[in-house]
Amino acid sequence: MVDSLKKPTFEEIRPGVKVPAKETILTPRFYTTDFEEMEKMDISANEEEIRAILEEFRVDYNRHHFVRDEEFEQSWDHIDGETRKVFVEFLERSCTAEFSGFLLYKELSRRLKEKSPVLAECFLLMSRDEARHAGFLNKALSDFNLSLDLGFLTKSRKYTFFKPKFIFYATYLSEKIGYWRYIKIYRHLEAHPEDRIYPIFRFFENWCQDENRHGDFFDAILKSQPSLLNDWKARLWCRFFLLSVFATMYLNDLQRADFYAAIGLNARDYDIEVIEKTNETAGRVFPIILNVNHPSFYQRLDECVKTNEKLSAIANSNAPGFVKFFQKLPHYISNGWQFLNLYLLKPINVEPSHGVVR
DSSP states (O other), rough: EEEEEEESSOOOTTTTEEEEOOOOTTTOOOOOHHHHHHOOOOOOHHHHHHHHHHHHHHHTTTTTTOOOGGSSOOOTTSHHHHHHHHHHHHHHHHHHHHHHHHHHHHHHHHHTTTTTHHHHHHHHHHHHHHHHHHHHHHHHHHTTTTTOOHOOOEEEEEEEEEOOOHHHHHHHHHHHHHHHHHHHHHHHHHOOOOGOOOOGGGHHHHHHHHHHHHHHHHHHHHHHHHGGTSSSHHHHHHHHHHHHHHHHHHHHHHHTHHHHHHHTTTHHHHHHHHHHHHHHTTTTTSSSSSSTHHHHHHHHHHHHHHHHHHHHHHTTTTTTHHHHHHHHHHHHHHHHHHHHHHHHOOOOEEEEGGTTTO
């Protein structure tokens, strides 16, 4: 009884291979897009910057970075109970997200090779980075006697179709928010080494630079397509993706506050810092940013967190499926109302500050 409490069990496909987490609206997604539309894209308006970023990718600053050292060579059984559970979840979610990026970038590089060789090589080199990240995270899972079957994930996951412009908005933000997430954790643990419960966090300083460079690439792509930034529809889509990315992170992280507590962070404070930094960063390319300092912004997100807790309780109950649906319905409506109000908050126009040194 005591051992089972200390060592949480995970459902396995076969010994040592974890059953992937159930897909929900908040889990990392796998994407596909309109490759023919991507092939026809003209990048000449900002090709010089894109080629400069390609040269950075070719340098491959982190080619010798992801090497496990002697600190990994020990038992991690002392990370147990709920801490072990949430840490494995963190590794799995991170690995799945990185692997999703690898699959998308690899396929884009293959499809664009003939028609757009510059973009094809950029995507190929970004897929190299994402593969390294996913492999490093999957190897970390093996320290907890688990791994993900990435080939199984490739075949079993549902793929979400996004038009190229939506891929650009979403991936730009996911790479930039990834940078701020990693660097915030790294700086916290650099100042508080007693909270660094596992050596993977030592790698986050260089790791986050991959995320930053990838974000810079999508920044350059967006700037090469003026229609994605310069009209009223672009403003609406920028608002939508900013809110979607911020809300998804916030709801996920507060649901897993125990993980952040295990490394000495308050999940809510951490997310607020990351959201503010990512919002500010997005203002260098997006025409608008969200007013995240509005008094109702986090109040409404907090209401969604409470609602999600009720939804989880219903999902885990033994009630019949049709009963669960009607129990969940008012909570879905509540979340929809909160998101609508957040979306309608007047954004901040940052176009006048573009090009200003900060």
